[in-house]
Amino acid sequence: MTTKTFYCPTEIIDGPGVLNTLPQIAAEYGTKAMIVVDPFFLNSPLLERIRQLLCDYEICVFGKVTPNPRDNDINEGAAICRQFGADFIVAIGGGSALDSAKAINIVSTNGGECWDYVRVAGKEIRPITEKLLPLIAIPTTSGTGSECTRYSVVTNSVTHAKSTIKTDLNFPKKALVDPELTVSVPRKTTALTAIDAFAHCFESYIGPKANEFSEMFSLKGMELFIRSVRRVCQDGSDTEARNDLSMCSTLGGLAITHSATTLPHGIGQALSGVTDAPHGGSIAVCMPQVIEWTLPYGQPRFARVACMFDESLKALPEAEQAAALPKILKELFSEIIGEKLTMASYGLTEDKIEAVADMALSSYSGDVSRHPRVASRDDLIEIIRRCL
Amino acid sequence: MTTKTFYCPTEIIDGPGVLNTLPQIAAEYGTKAMIVVDPFFLNSPLLERIRQLLCDYEICVFGKVTPNPRDNDINEGAAICRQFGADFIVAIGGGSALDSAKAINIVSTNGGECWDYVRVAGKEIRPITEKLLPLIAIPTTSGTGSECTRYSVVTNSVTHAKSTIKTDLNFPKKALVDPELTVSVPRKTTALTAIDAFAHCFESYIGPKANEFSEMFSLKGMELFIRSVRRVCQDGSDTEARNDLSMCSTLGGLAITHSATTLPHGIGQALSGVTDAPHGGSIAVCMPQVIEWTLPYGQPRFARVACMFDESLKALPEAEQAAALPKILKELFSEIIGEKLTMASYGLTEDKIEAVADMALSSYSGDVSRHPRVASRDDLIEIIRRCL
Numbered sequence: 001m002t003t004k005t006f007y008c009p010t011e012i013i014d015g016p017g018v019l020n021t022l023p024q025i026a027a028e029y030g031t032k033a034m035i036v037v038d039p040f041f042l043n044s045p046l047l048e049r050i051r052q053l054l055c056d057y058e059i060c061v062f063g064k065v066t067p068n069p070r071d072n073d074i075n076e077g078a079a080i081c082r083q084f085g086a087d088f089i090v091a092i093g094g095g096s097a098l099d100s101a102k103a104i105n106i107v108s109t110n111g112g113e114c115w116d117y118v119r120v121a122g123k124e125i126r127p128i129t130e131k132l133l134p135l136i137a138i139p140t141t142s143g144t145g146s147e148c149t150r151y152s153v154v155t156n157s158v159t160h161a162k163s164t165i166k167t168d169l170n171f172p173k174k175a176l177v178d179p180e181l182t183v184s185v186p187r188k189t190t191a192l193t194a195i196d197a198f199a200h201c202f203e204s205y206i207g208p209k210a211n212e213f214s215e216m217f218s219l220k221g222m223e224l225f226i227r228s229v230r231r232v233c234q235d236g237s238d239t240e241a242r243n244d245l246s247m248c249s250t251l252g253g254l255a256i257t258h259s260a261t262t263l264p265h266g267i268g269q270a271l272s273g274v275t276d277a278p279h280g281g282s283i284a285v286c287m288p289q290v291i292e293w294t295l296p297y298g299q300p301r302f303a304r305v306a307c308m309f310d311e312s313l314k315a316l317p318e319a320e321q322a323a324a325l326p327k328i329l330k331e332l333f334s335e336i337i338g339e340k341l342t343m344a345s346y347g348l349t350e351d352k353i354e355a356v357a358d359m360a361l362s363s364y365s366g367d368v369s370r371h372p373r374v375a376s377r378d379d380l381i382e383i384i385r386r387c388l
Numbered sequence: 389m390t391t392k393t394f395y396c397p398t399e400i401i402d403g404p405g406v407l408n409t410l411p412q413i414a415a416e417y418g419t420k421a422m423i424v425v426d427p428f429f430l431n432s433p434l435l436e437r438i439r440q441l442l443c444d445y446e447i448c449v450f451g452k453v454t455p456n457p458r459d460n461d462i463n464e465g466a467a468i469c470r471q472f473g474a475d476f477i478v479a480i481g482g483g484s485a486l487d488s489a490k491a492i493n494i495v496s497t498n499g500g501e502c503w504d505y506v507r508v509a510g511k512e513i514r515p516i517t518e519k520l521l522p523l524i525a526i527p528t529t530s531g532t533g534s535e536c537t538r539y540s541v542v543t544n545s546v547t548h549a550k551s552t553i554k555t556d557l558n559f560p561k562k563a564l565v566d567p568e569l570t571v572s573v574p575r576k577t578t579a580l581t582a583i584d585a586f587a588h589c590f591e592s593y594i595g596p597k598a599n600e601f602s603e604m605f606s607l608k609g610m611e612l613f614i615r616s617v618r619r620v621c622q623d624g625s626d627t628e629a630r631n632d633l634s635m636c637s638t639l640g641g642l643a644i645t646h647s648a649t650t651l652p653h654g655i656g657q658a659l660s661g662v663t664d665a666p667h668g669g670s671i672a673v674c675m676p677q678v679i680e681w682t683l684p685y686g687q688p689r690f691a692r693v694a695c696m697f698d699e700s701l702k703a704l705p706e707a708e709q710a711a712a713l714p715k716i717l718k719e720l721f722s723e724i725i726g727e728k729l730t731m732a733s734y735g736l737t738e739d740k741i742e743a744v745a746d747m748a749l750s751s752y753s754g755d756v757s758r759h760p761r762v763a764s765r766d767d768l769i770e771i772i773r774r775c776l
Contacts, residue, residue: 003403004635008396012601015391212635213400216604247392247600 004211007168008254010137010148014177014247016239019138022053022090025174029134030087032058036077036101038093038140039063046140046181050092060084062104065093067278069100070157071114078107078114081133088134091172094193095144095153095279098137102152102170105132115156118163128169137172140181142245143193143280145200145253147175162273162363179246183237191233191336192280194245198225199268199283200252204259206294206301207370214259219308221251226309233336263290263375266367267384270359277346284333285343288326289386290371295322297373343387350388357381392599395556396642398525398536402565402635404627407526410441410478413562417522418475420446424465424489426481426528427451434528434569438480448472450492453481455666457488458545459502466495466502469521476522479560482581483532483541483667486525490540490558493520503544506551516557525560528569530633531581531668533588533641535563550661550751567634571625579621579724580668582633586613587656587671588640590693592647594686595758602647607696609639614697621724651678651763654755655772658747665734672721673731676714677774678759683710685761731775738776745769 013021026033033054041047042063051059062080064073081089081104091101107114109130116126137147146152152165185193201221204214228244236242267290268282277285291302303321307313309328313321334340348356357380360368368375375383401409414421421442429435430451439447450468452461469477469492479489495502497518504514525535534540540553573581589609592602616632624630655678656670665673679690691709695701697716701709722728736744745768748756756763763771 003401003406005402006396006400008394012394013391014393018391212608216608220600220604 002211004213006213006258008148008171008257009168010171010175011173012148012175012177012250014250016180016243017178018176019049019178019181020053022050022136022176023056025136025176026054026057026088026090032085032087033060034081034084034086034089034104034133035059035061036065036089036091036097036104037061037063038065038097041093041140046092050090054090060086065097065100067096068155068162069096069103069153070155071118072157074100074103074107074114074154077104081108086133088136090136090138092138092140094139094141095146098139098144098146099152099154101135101137102146102172103154103165105135106165106167106169109133114154117165117167118154119166120161120163128167132169134173136174136176138176138178138181139246139249141185141189141193142179142182142242142249143196145197145249145251145256147172147177148250148253149257160273162269175250177246177250179239179242182242182246183239185236187233187236188337190236191229191333191338192278192284194225194229194232194248194280194336195284195333196280197245197249197252198222198229199264199287200256200261201225201248202305203262203264204255205305206298206372207259207262208372209259209370211258214255217251217255217258221248221255222305222308224248224251229332229336233338260370261367263294263367263371266360266364266371267356267380269364269367270356271343271346271348273359273363274352274356275346275348277343281337281341281346284337285341285346286383286387288330288333289383291329292326293379293383294371294373298322343384348388353381353384353388356384390599392601394601394646396536396559396645397556398559398561398563400536400563400565400638402638404568404631405566406564407437407566407569408441410438410524410564411444413524413564414442414445414476414478420473420475421448422469422472422474422477422492422521423447423449424453424477424479424485424492425449425451426453426485429481429528434480438478442478448474453485453488455484456543456550457484457491457541458543459506460545462488462491462495462502462542465492469496474521476524478524478526480526480528482527482529483534486527486532486534487540487542489523489525490534490560491542491553493523494553494555494557497521502542505553505555506542507554508549508551516555520557522561524562524564526564526566526569527634527637529573529577529581530567530570530630530637531584533585533637533639533644535560535565536638536641537645550657563638565634565638567627567630570630570634571627573624575621575624576725578624579617579721579726580666580672582613582617582620582636582668582724583672583721584668585633585637585640586610586617587652587675588644588649589613589636591650591652592643593693594689594760595647595650596760597647597758599646602643605639605643605646609636609643610693610696612636612639617720617724621726648758649755651682651755651759654748654752654759655744655768657752657755658744659731659734659736661747661751662740662744663734663736665731669725669729669734672725673729673734674771674775676718676721677771679717680714681767681771682759682761686710731772736776741769741772741776744772
C-alpha cells in the first residue's frame, strides 16, 4: 500500500491516419514550425506530406539527428530554432528524433548548452525557468515510447558519456501515433524496435517501482506485443497488427514513465556504448539470460508473463512457468528478427566484457539497482559472458 | 481500428497519508488558498487538519455546497474567491465539492455567471479565455472520480435543470487521493459511492466510445471493486480495501473521461431528478434491469464482467455467462447496501414513471443514445416499471 502516482500531460492521439489532424493541432500554436526529423526522411514522401499538411506555416527543417543524439547537434539545432523564431516544434522519426527535439526545445528557450541540463552525478543541473515551445511528437517506429515520456537521452560528443535530461517539461503537448507511418519500416528494425517496446513494458512490470497504474500499461502493452509481433514481422503491411505495436510502444512509454527499466536495459545500453549494437538488439541479446539469472527473485511476475505467451503453462507450478520464460523469449526474438543474435554478433569479444559491466555500473546504475536481483560486478561479467 | 485518444493532465497522487503532501504541493502555487468544502466538514477534524497543513497560508473557506451543486451558490463562491484574491483552490469532499470548486474556478477567473458555461442545447457557451487557478482536488468518498475528469455537474437554481460544464480546463492540477479520508464514511454511503465508481468503470466499458485506454481503466477498476467492496462494507476500517476502492474511483473517472457513461446513469440521474434518490442508489436500482434488457446487444462484455465476479462461470457458454450478470449485481448491491432497494424505496410511484423516462430522454440523451441498445420512450417506461 505505497503511494502510486500518475502523471502524463501529453494528449495522445493514436490510430491509422491521425497524422492528418496535424494542421488542426498546429493551428493552436502559431505560424512558424521547426521540424526536427531523422535524416533518413529528409527527402522522403513523408516529409513532403508534412510540408503539405503545414503548407500554411513557415517551416524550418533540422535533420542533424544521429541514432544516439549528440549534445553538439542539439546545441546547433537550438540555435537554428531560436534564430528562426519557431512557435512550435514538430518531431518526426524514431526515438532519437523525438529525444533531439525535446532537448532542442529546452536549449532554444532556456539558453546555455544541452549538457547543462543532463543528469550526471556530481554536476549541477541548469534550471528550466522559461516556458518551452509546444512540441508535437510523431513517432515513425513502434519502440521508444518517447512521445509520452519525460526523458531525453543524449550523448556528450567529447566524453561520449550518455545520459538523460529528465523533466516533466519534456512531455510533448501532443503525440500523434499513426501506425500507418510504421508500415514501411523494414522487418529487422520492426522486430528490434518492438523488442524495445516489449522491454519497456516487461522491465517496468518486474521492477520495484511498478504500481497499479504502470502495471496496467505494462500488461496491456505486453498483451498487444504477444498478439501482433509475429504478424507484423511476417507481413509489414498488416495495419491491424501495426496498430497494436504502436499502442504497445506508447504503453511502454507510459509504463517506464511511472515505473522504470531494469537490468536488461542496463546491460543492453552498456553494450551499445561499447559496441555499436542497436538499442533493441542490445536488449534482445541479454534479456533471456538476465531473466534466467533472476528467476527465483521475480518468480510470480515472470510466471504471469510466461503464461501470457503460452496459456498451456497455466497447468504447471509457478516455478516451472517462470522458468519457461527465457526460452520463450529467446526463440521468439530469433524468429522475429530472422536470425539468432548474440553479443558476439555485435562484435563483443571476451576482452571487452569487463568494459560493458563497468559501463552498466557507472552509466546505468539505476537500471542495475532497481532490478529484482541486484547484480555485483562479478554477476554482470558472468551474465554478459553467457550472452556472448 | 478507430482513433483512440488519451488525455488527463491531472497529476494523481494516490495512497494512504498522501494528504500530508499538501503543503509541498501548495508551495508551488502561492500564499492564498480558497478552500471549497462539503458543509459536513465545516467544523470537522479534517478541516482543522487542512488548516494546520496550510498554516503558512492565508485561507478562505467556502462551504455552501449542496449534493447537487447550484449555480447561484457557485456564483457566490466565485465572487468570494475573486474578492479574496486566491492563488489556488483546494476542494475537499465528495463529487459535489469537487464539481463546485471546478465551476467556482471558472467563474471567478473568467467572469459572468455559472450557467453561462454550461452545455445546454441551443444555448451558446461562454468561452474561457483567462487562465484558471491551480486546483487541488481531495476526494473524501470513493465514487465520483471527479478528481480526474473534465466534468462539473451543476443545477440551475431557477429552472432546476441539471447539466454539465465540460472543458479540458476542468482537470485539477493535482488529485490527492487519500483512502484514509474515506475510513469514516458510513457503510451505506460507502456502498452507494462504490456502486457509482463501479458504474463508471462498467458503463464506459460496454459503451461504444470504449477504447484500449478506457478499457484498461475500466477492467482494473472493476477488478478492484470486486476484490474489495464486500470487505469495505463489512469493515470500514480495512484500509487495504479502502485503498482499492479509492483507486477504483479514480480509474472510473479516467474511464468516463475517455469513454462515457451509458443507460444506467441516464435512468439513474433522471430518477434523482424526479425523486431525491442519491446518485449511487439511483444507479443501483436500475442497473440490473438495464443489463437484463440489453443482454443480446452486449453479450461478450457482459459475459467477461460476469466471469470477473464469478470465475466458475467460465465453464458455461457466453450467453449464460452474460445472463448471470443482472442477478450477480442485484444480490451484491443488496448485500453491500444492507437492504434491498428499488425505485419505490426512493418514493417513485407508478404515475411518475413517465416523468423519469422523459427526463432521461431530455437531460441525459447522451447516456441513452450511447447505450449498446438504444431505448425508445416506451422501452424506458418498461425498464423503469421493472425497477419499481
